[in-house]
Amino acid sequence: MPRRLSALFAALLAALLLCASTAQAAPTVVLQAGLGDGQSAWRPVLPALQQHGPVFAYDRPGYGSAASVEGARDPCTIARELHALLQEQHIAPPYLLVGHSIGGLYQYVYARLYPQEVAGMVLLDPTHPEHWASMQQQVPALAAVVRSMNAISLNGATRREFRDQAVCLDQLDQRQPLGMPVRLLVSGISETGATPAFRTMLDQLRKDWLRLSGAPQLQVVAESGHYLQKDAPEVVVQAVKALRATLQP
Structure with missing residues (x-):
């Protein structure tokens, strides 16, 4: 084969291999605390997740080393x-x-x-x-306690996120479940101070997540409190790993 054609063939082969590698790459795991x-x-x-593909974790404005910002939270x-940060970091979807x-x-x-x-x-x-x-409607006494605790929080970002947590949600069309695979994991150990009325409310909202997300089931992690990634890290890693595996070609 002439040298020129041989070089062209090698370049084409390298391009095909690069495309194949990109197509089969695992989606980037994006973590939100x-x-x-x-x-x-x-x-x-984090270390276990990074063994199976790219992972992106960050501090929202006002947390860690990230400067606070003005405006709605x-x-x-x-x-x-x-979305803007992922673009700035050249981290391409899918996520x-x-x-x-x-x-x-x-x-x-x-x-x-x-x-x-x-x-x-x-x-x-x-x-x-x-x-x-x-x-506020079902457990007003507990809501009053939570409101008071948040009001004296030392972190301004926490106060503002709490205040604005439902501000824009009426703008979203939530009539249909998400059209993507979803795993839904919830804690099996109630938080300290959780009243029977609060637990009843929480159970109702957890079941409604099945409708909102389209998740096939609710996985209760019996040995875990609210921080599943700390109390049952292996369960969280396995859930991410299993879902990630189904998303690769």
């Missing part, structure tokens, strides 16, 4: 900020979104705003869109 938490909340699971704003607590709500909103970018989602004790409204 809960209220008051930065990326350090993922330390118990509602779920839509935070989802759009994450496997993982969210804990209110971070689960933020990831759910991201999937509603950018469904074409999301391959799947793992939600860990996610905050339901109606969580705060339901608390």
Whole structure:
């Protein structure tokens, strides 16, 4: 084969191999922590997750080393900020979104705003869109305690995210479940101070997550409290790993 044709063939082969490698690459796992938490909340699971593909964790504005920002801190704003950050970091979709607590709500909103970018989602004790409204209606005494505790929080970002947690949700079309694979994991150990009325409310909202997300089932992690990634890291890693495996060609 002439040298020129041989070089051209080699270049074409390299391009084909690169395309094949890119097509088969695992989606990037994007981690979103809960209220008051930065990326350090993922330390118990981060090394294991990184063994199976790319992972992105970050601090929202006002947490960790990230500077605070002015303006609204509602779920839509935070989802759009994450979208812009992923673009700035040249982290291309598809993404496997993982969210804990209110971070689960933020990831759910991201999937509603950018469904074409999301391959799947793992939600860990996610905050339901109606969580705060339901608390105020069904367990007002406990809601008053939570409101007072948040008011004296030293972290301004925490106060503002709590205040704005439901601000934009009425703008989203939530009539149909998400059109992507979703794993829904919830804690089996109740938090200290949880009353029977609160547990009843929480059970109702957890079941409604099945409707919102389209998850096939609710996986109760019996040995875990609210921080599933700390109390049962192997369960969280396995859920992400299993879902990620189904998303690869």
